[in-house]
């Protein structure tokens with residue numbers, strides 16, 4: 084299994100982006116991304132060109148759409164195009180989402196806490212679902228937009244995500260740059276997908292569906308949760324309550340990004356209603372510790388450190404859920 | 407006048423409408439008939455006005471409520487948003503299904519649907535005979551009145 088960086092929320096001139104399709108793919112390549120999801124507002128019309136350009140530059144392009152409704156924005160990745168965003172409403176959201184899921188799509192809430200109407204209609208998640216009702220989705224944009232680790236709106240999303248995790252609902256933790264134009268010299272993150280097998284659309288969607296994801300500003304991570312028999316679990320795994328050893332390695336994704344944004348990792352935590360553990364990461368990036376967790380609890384890997392001189396979260400993973 | 411039309415263009419459908427605040431955040435679906443398979447393209451001219459809306463006392467109240475809801479600073483939000491925008495998007499369904507939408511802030515758009523290449527936001531499509539639909543989605547109507555004008559030509 085390989086964890087590869089993706090940008091799962093992008094726009095082009097097929098909706099309100101400044102990018103022409105080929106520019107988006109070139110920028111993805113330059114950023115070192117293995118793939119993107121093209122999620123233009125309420126249209127698939129850019130996909131064929133994006134897919135062709137992606138093949139030229141070896142950037143995987145996942146077909147997608149951002150259902151840009153009056154009540155919230157949802158990124159729909161893969162699946163069939165027959166689902167209609169115009170029928171989506173708080174009264175029918177469950178059936179709308181399940182029908183997209185049935186067609187094979189991953190579907191999740193985009194920028195759940197961005198300022199909404201009348202500045203950006205649907206910017207805020209107004210579907211009026213209780214945390215216990217979010218199990219219909221596959222993913223949740225815990226971080227959105229630029230400077231994700233220090234943005235107040237993302238702190239609100241982190242809290243909402245925690246309240247969903249507390250309901251024992253596992254949504255893949257994803258980031259959405261909501262990439263519209265080629266802004267340089269900015270702090271952004273990426274969603275790393277744990278790809279089993281070849282790099283393909285199906286395997287990328289499988290990683291999201293199964294919560295094998297983490298989001299980070301410039302860090303690559305290997306997380307290993309071992310039970311007492313030595314069996315290993317991925318992030319997002321549902322495991323038995325009990326004793327575990329948690330270990331792994333953090334490394335910098337690229338020298339360029341690390342220098343540009345002065346990235347420096349420091350500690351790793353497992354946080355959630357299942358406990359609160361923090362250990363330093365050593366200078367070579369390694370860490371390990373033992374833990375014990377009760378049933379119906381979760382623990383989320385979080386890496387802390389500096390970005391542009393500000394101490395903040397640098398990485399969040401989909402939690403482990405203990406049964 | 408939206409645009410001088412050429413002689414070969416046949417006006418197949420048009421709409422003049424005024425939206426007001428009660429029409430905010432709704433979908434308005436209009437159907438029109440294409441009566442033969444002999445056309446190469448549909449040309450849709452779509453215009454609405456005004457685009458920009460000055461933030462008056464009423465909208466200031468609205469922004470204050472938004473700030474409370476979004477846990478951000480109301481004064482700053484008002485300072486950063488001296489003007490807001492009306493936003494209406496247009497989506498198209500051919501007799502065979504959804505073609506796409508023009509989701510952007512342009513309020514004076516010319517959209518072409520063609521078998522080989524359509525305008526950005528729309529899939530290429532043959533102009534097959536049957537019922538076509540245009541849906542206007544009012545994402546944000548902040549003015550008291552918004553004038554909308556659509557003309558659909560077959561070519």
Ligand SMILES: [Zn+2]
Nearest residue numbers: 149156193194
């Ligand atoms: Zn959005």
Ligand SMILES: [Zn+2]
Nearest residue numbers: 092094149261
């Ligand atoms: Zn977006």
